[in-house]
Amino acid sequence: MTETPAPPRPAATPFGERLRAATAARGPLCVGVDPHAGLLREWGLGEDIGGLERFCGTVTEALADKVAVVKPQSAFFERFGSRGIAVLERTVADFRAAGALVLLDVKRGDIGSTMGAYADAYLDPAAPLFSDAVTLSPYLGFEALRPALDLARASGSGVFVLARTSNPEGGPLQRARCADGRGVAADVLARLARENAATAAGSPFGSFGAVVGATLAGVPGGVGAHEGDGGDGGLTHADLDIGGPLLLPGLGAQGARPEDLPALLGPALPAALPSVSRDVLRHGPDRGALRSATDRWIGELAAVIG
Numbered sequence: 001m002t003e004t005p006a007p008p009r010p011a012a013t014p015f016g017e018r019l020r021a022a023t024a025a026r027g028p029l030c031v032g033v034d035p036h037a038g039l040l041r042e043w044g045l046g047e048d049i050g051g052l053e054r055f056c057g058t059v060t061e062a063l064a065d066k067v068a069v070v071k072p073q074s075a076f077f078e079r080f081g082s083r084g085i086a087v088l089e090r091t092v093a094d095f096r097a098a099g100a101l102v103l104l105d106v107k108r109g110d111i112g113s114t115m116g117a118y119a120d121a122y123l124d125p126a127a128p129l130f131s132d133a134v135t136l137s138p139y140l141g142f143e144a145l146r147p148a149l150d151l152a153r154a155s156g157s158g159v160f161v162l163a164r165t166s167n168p169e170g171g172p173l174q175r176a177r178c179a180d181g182r183g184v185a186a187d188v189l190a191r192l193a194r195e196n197a198a199t200a201a202g203s204p205f206g207s208f209g210a211v212v213g214a215t216l217a218g219v220p221g222g223v224g225a226h227e228g229d230g231g232d233g234g235l236t237h238a239d240l241d242i243g244g245p246l247l248l249p250g251l252g253a254q255g256a257r258p259e260d261l262p263a264l265l266g267p268a269l270p271a272a273l274p275s276v277s278r279d280v281l282r283h284g285p286d287r288g289a290l291r292s293a294t295d296r297w298i299g300e301l302a303a304v305i306g
């Protein structure tokens with residue numbers, strides 16, 4: 001007897017649309033869940049698996065019903081080995097169950113065949129670490145990310161690809177010229193725009209996002225300083241028009257402020273998803289203080305972004 005193939009599972013609402021709904025309801029903020037060793041100590045917790053569990057439990061209880069997006073930083077969990085990964089799995093599941101979107105910050109990128117396994121690990125809805133979106137690195141080649149781009153499209157999840165990062169060390173590589181003369185970061189953004197344009201009609205906001213450092217306003221060779229790239233490999237406002245979200249790390253501890261964002265993004269401002277980790281987490285372990293700090297950031301960002 002021949003088996004009738006199972007009908008394909010309907011894809012979830014695309015990530016871009018879910019993100020739009022979440023930020024409209026809860027405000028334009030992503031809070032990073034970065035259990036730094038120093039924060040564990042400041043919170044009076046052990047620098048061990050018990051401390052990690054309590055830290056994540058507190059952040060989840062304080063913020064899961066409040067923020068649109070949380071961004072657990074995988075490195076801080078991986079350093080505790082398999083037990084740290086187990087805490088990460090629970091943290092992802094708990095935030096998602098409470099209605100927050102989870103963007104897992106893993107910055108993966110590898111040759112295509114290995115990339116398929118990374119895609120399965122984070123973007124297959126049956127995977128233990130399945131998340132609403134992940135961060136990816138294109139620096140083994142944007143097309144090497146294809147398995148993750150395809151699985152994200154099929155499963156209704158999202159990706160955020162590093163374009164121009166918030167750290168000063170990223171500049172020389174990301175401002176270098178491609179063979180066609182375009183800057184490397186601008187090339188990444190143009191490719192993301194094409195992915196979003198290829199999304200089925202009816203999705204007004206794409207699921208293929210970029211990472212752009214909030215620290216780059218007014219920086220020579222940064223973002224938005226020139227109409228053309230000024231010969232310095234910097235990004236123009238037009239480069240940021242990718243039809244999808246722009247994750248903006250670098251606010252707070254790295255020095256960027258909400259009032260920097262209009263000059264940084266220009267007409268792309270409504271696509272902004274600002275991200276803050278330490279400048280919220282330093283207010284813990286008091287849940288009320290964590291919530292108040294988050295409210296302050298949401299208020300300041302909403303006043304700028306709308």
Ligand SMILES: O=c1ccn([C@@H]2O[C@H](COP(=O)(O)O)[C@@H](O)[C@H]2O)c(=O)[nH]1
Nearest residue numbers: 032073165166167249253254276277278
């Ligand atoms: O360009 C980038 C890309 C990612 N990050 C990550 O964001 C947070 C920033 O933490 P803060 O405490 O708010 O500075 C962290 O997890 C980084 O790995 C980034 O900073 N810049």
